[in-house]
Amino acid sequence: MFGTLKSKFQTVQDGISASFKGLTLGESPKPKKPNAGTDRVNYNAGADVLHHYQLQWNELHELAEENSIKAHEVDVLVGTIYEKLNREWNNMTILNCTLASIPKINHDIQNLMDQIGTLEEAFEEVEAALFKLEDLNETLELQSKQLDHRFQLALYKEKKLSELDNYRIALASEHSERVLQKELRQQKMLKERQDTFDEVFRGEIENYKATGVVPRGATSQQGPALEEIVLEDDSTDFVEFLQILHYASAGFKVDTQDLRFLVGEEKSFDLYLTEKLPSEATVILSSTQAGLVKIRPSVFNITKNDQNLHWNISVTALSPGISSAFVVVTIEKSLFVFYLSDVVGWIYFLTWTISFYPQVYENYKRKSVVGFSFDFLALNIVGFVMYALFNCGLYWIPEIERQYSERYPRSLIPVLFNDVFFSINAVAANLLIIWQCFIYEIGSQRVSITAKTINGIFGILAVVSLALSIAKVTLWLDFFYLCSYIKLVITIIKYIPQTYSNCVRKSTSGWSIATTLLDITGGILSMLQMILNSYNYNDWESIYGDITKFGLGLISTVLDAVLIFQHYVLYRYEPQLIKSHSFIDVLT
16 A cells, blocks of 8 residues: 555656646747838737737746746655655564564563573572582581591690600609619618628727627527628619610710601601610600600610610601701691792802802903992902801811700701802802902002901901910800801991992992892892791791891892992993092091
8 A cells, every 4th residue: 555655656746847847938939020011010009919918928937937936845845755655664664574573582582481490490409509518518617627626636645645754754763863862872871880880890899909808799589690790782783773874875876867747747767776785774755845746656665785776766747846856856837838948048049159250240341340349349258258167167177066066965057068168159259359350450449448447357356266266265166156257247247338339439330230139139038938947847936046147138138229229220321430540448
């Protein structure tokens, strides 16, 4: 229906447009040429008729123009109606398509409803699984609490067993003391009785010499006569007891003095007796800190002249910490933290070891040491010589090791081979820089009076301590410890000359920033290793116990940070100083 109506409107519109386009104004008649016979025609005749027709023609022309305007308006109106009809037609087409897609929409809605139903079933299953998971978590939590209570019970049991062992040791010691006191009292009583009998006997001898008669007292049928009593002063048992104490204190050796394992791990060490005991003895092994370790066997007997002089002792870690009872037992929380600490230690060892050589390369590249503080070099070489003496003495000299063991009987030697290598390497690197100072351009630089005075004071202290050690007034160990203290003081003050020199010159030229970066890296890693070890061994007191090492790392880090700030911030754009004939007395 709409299609037919649209066609009719289109036909009418086309017809109207064509009819109006065909309208044209009529051409005026061409005047005829006059001929010879027209001269007698009256032209005024019919003028009124012509004028009348002309007026009508003008009116027709005006009406035609008005009709043209109306036709144009009708054409515009028909176009508008056509556009509206076209839009309605499109809407009807869309509506027809939409109505045609309703079954598909209904099908999709049905699928969605099915999926919602499936999701509801899945939600119910998940909810049921969550309930089961909650039950499982409660079960696991209960089991964890049971295990914790069992562990606490085991710790309590071990603690009580340790207390029982300690009480048994105390009772054994008290019993031995009482036996010893009783034997001493018996010996004293027997000696007093012997002295009394000797005095009476001497009196009777004197009486016999004076009178010639042997006095006899009243005899009794009970017991032997005085002359028949034989007193024996036999101290064999007491001597054997003293020998056992001597052998027990001096004859036991172990195959290792350092045990390291995780909590719950079990390791063992071998206990040796270098000499046979002349009598039976009981050996009791105990921990200085109850609850840290479990020892098996903790008590065993040694028979007289026993051929077995070797025992394997098992140790189980119960709680993190450090216990030293001749065999140092170290219990760790985490094996990963142990290896991480070990890696950090080696990294900062390598970093500090190579930190001296960028300055050597810097001097070689510039063929000059201008800008490098001689005061820093003078203090640094003295400090590392003292540090090398301390490390070499404690690592290689047996007498120093013996004195250290006597002063700290339950501590290991705190110097390792890498400490010795580092200190010797530092001395060699500083000697190489000193040699460069003789062959390269130095300008007017010299070691200041203040630096010479400080080194002189340290030298006097070292010589006095050395003389006292040679004279045996103090131990050699004290001399080497003085060397380490000198190194600590120099580490605190040695960066000041270079820092002040950079400040005065407004430049860091001549100083290798790579040395500073390596040194600050080593200091940070050194402190990190101490923190990792303190956490892993639950031994935060060790930071305060080894405050020298921690302090060295902290001080080095702060002073290195100052040098880095000078190089990268304050004097970043200063030109390099190649040669200079100005001398800066840093400390005076």
